[in-house]
Amino acid sequence: MENLVPKARQIEFHRLKLAKKQELTKNTFSLEFEIPSELASQYDFEAGQYITLKFESEGKIIQKDFSMTSAPFEKVITLGIKINSEESFANTLFQNLKVGDEVEVSEPRGRFTLIAKPHEFRTIVAFAGGIGITPILSHLKNILRTEHRTRLFLFYGNRTKKEVAFKQELEELVQKYPDRLEIHYFYSQEKVGNGLFEGRLDAKKVALIINQILQLDDTDEESTIWDAVDAVLICGKGEMIKSIANACYHHGILKKNIHFELFEEFNEDIYPIEKEFPLINDISVDFKLFNNEYSTTLKDNKIKLLQQLLIQKFPVPYSCKSGICGSCECILEEGEVELLENEYLTTKEEASGRILACMSVVLSKKIKVNFDLN
Numbered sequence: 001m002e003n004l005v006p007k008a009r010q011i012e013f014h015r016l017k018l019a020k021k022q023e024l025t026k027n028t029f030s031l032e033f034e035i036p037s038e039l040a041s042q043y044d045f046e047a048g049q050y051i052t053l054k055f056e057s058e059g060k061i062i063q064k065d066f067s068m069t070s071a072p073f074e075k076v077i078t079l080g081i082k083i084n085s086e087e088s089f090a091n092t093l094f095q096n097l098k099v100g101d102e103v104e105v106s107e108p109r110g111r112f113t114l115i116a117k118p119h120e121f122r123t124i125v126a127f128a129g130g131i132g133i134t135p136i137l138s139h140l141k142n143i144l145r146t147e148h149r150t151r152l153f154l155f156y157g158n159r160t161k162k163e164v165a166f167k168q169e170l171e172e173l174v175q176k177y178p179d180r181l182e183i184h185y186f187y188s189q190e191k192v193g194n195g196l197f198e199g200r201l202d203a204k205k206v207a208l209i210i211n212q213i214l215q216l217d218d219t220d221e222e223s224t225i226w227d228a229v230d231a232v233l234i235c236g237k238g239e240m241i242k243s244i245a246n247a248c249y250h251h252g253i254l255k256k257n258i259h260f261e262l263f264e265e266f267n268e269d270i271y272p273i274e275k276e277f278p279l280i281n282d283i284s285v286d287f288k289l290f291n292n293e294y295s296t297t298l299k300d301n302k303i304k305l306l307q308q309l310l311i312q313k314f315p316v317p318y319s320c321k322s323g324i325c326g327s328c329e330c331i332l333e334e335g336e337v338e339l340l341e342n343e344y345l346t347t348k349e350e351a352s353g354r355i356l357a358c359m360s361v362v363l364s365k366k367i368k369v370n371f372d373l374n
């Protein structure tokens with residue numbers, strides 16, 4: 001996953017011992033770290049969270065975030081890592097780390113999490129692209145173990161069958177929980193004899209999935225399991241997330257119930273702005289972030305504030321980019337914005353000037369915001 005800056009929190013690292021290293025496919029591998037009992041509370045994580053590895057390579061200290069595939073009850077930190085090229089950090093890790101080595105591992109964090117509802121009958125649908133399976137696997141294991149009434153559907157896209165990471169672990173889960181977990185695999189570069197399972201996971205595929213896989217009544221296209229979906233989890237590349245999240249939204253799932261985790265830098269809005277605003281050009285923005293003062297100019301207000309600052313490479317905190325998680329919360333100290341959607345701030349917080357940068361369209365020539373909330 002990409003580097004995100006957590007809101008108002010320093011990253012704490014500890015040295016953890018590598019207990020297992022395993023090659024999963026030609027270009028993916030897993031690492032498992034032990035959690036010593038004296039650090040148990042610091043590594044008390046939620047399904048869907050990630051850690052940062054700090055590692056020295058050729059005299060340089062490199063930090064990179066990786067989602068955990070382990071579930072909280074497993075009491076270990078397991079990562080699934082993809083090697084994109086020989087020169088990549090992932091390959092350096094794969095080549096150099098040995099079982100027994102101690103590595104600097106940050107305490108877990110991240111907001112790709114779900115509130116546990118062990119007493120409810122829930123239906124959760126997940127979409128994973130490639131190594132985006134990692135936090136989804138953590139969720140699957142956690143929910144199957146702790147929510148005995150929840151059923152899960154996973155739609156997992158890869159280029160070819162050989163590239164499916166964690167296939168064995170996923171199939172073991174299906175065998176263990178056959179009534180509550182259903183997994184369907186999709187391949188963008190391999191023919192499998194059924195067009196439904198060939199091609200990318202995108203908006204068109206979501207429509208087919210609803211009408212063909214989640215269908216309950218052959219004679220009625222409207223009668224699908226989709227009508228019962230409580231939450232959607234999506235993890236993969238930005239384009240895939242954007243396409244699937246919008247498809248889910250247009251098929252009736254509330255945005256607050258669509259959770260996603262980006263696995264690469266993606267500065268586009270996930271959901272398009274659906275309202276028209278007067279065009280304002282050359283907007284001057286002053287902002288405070290981690291005790292630094294910044295000044296910049298936005299070309300216009302066609303794109304929301306957070307995305308504009310990210311495009312300019314400012315390290316602004318964010319996670320969901322859809323007004324749900326609160327990572328991009330800041331105080332509007334001067335100027336005017338319209339907050340398009342908000343599932344996070346209370347009415348009182350909004351009245352006191354708090355805004356969410358990811359959902360804010362600037363409506364004045366100059367604004368001043370402060371991301372340092374504490």
Ligand code: FES
Nearest residue numbers: 319320321326358
């Ligand atoms: S990034 Fe989640 S509310 Fe803005």
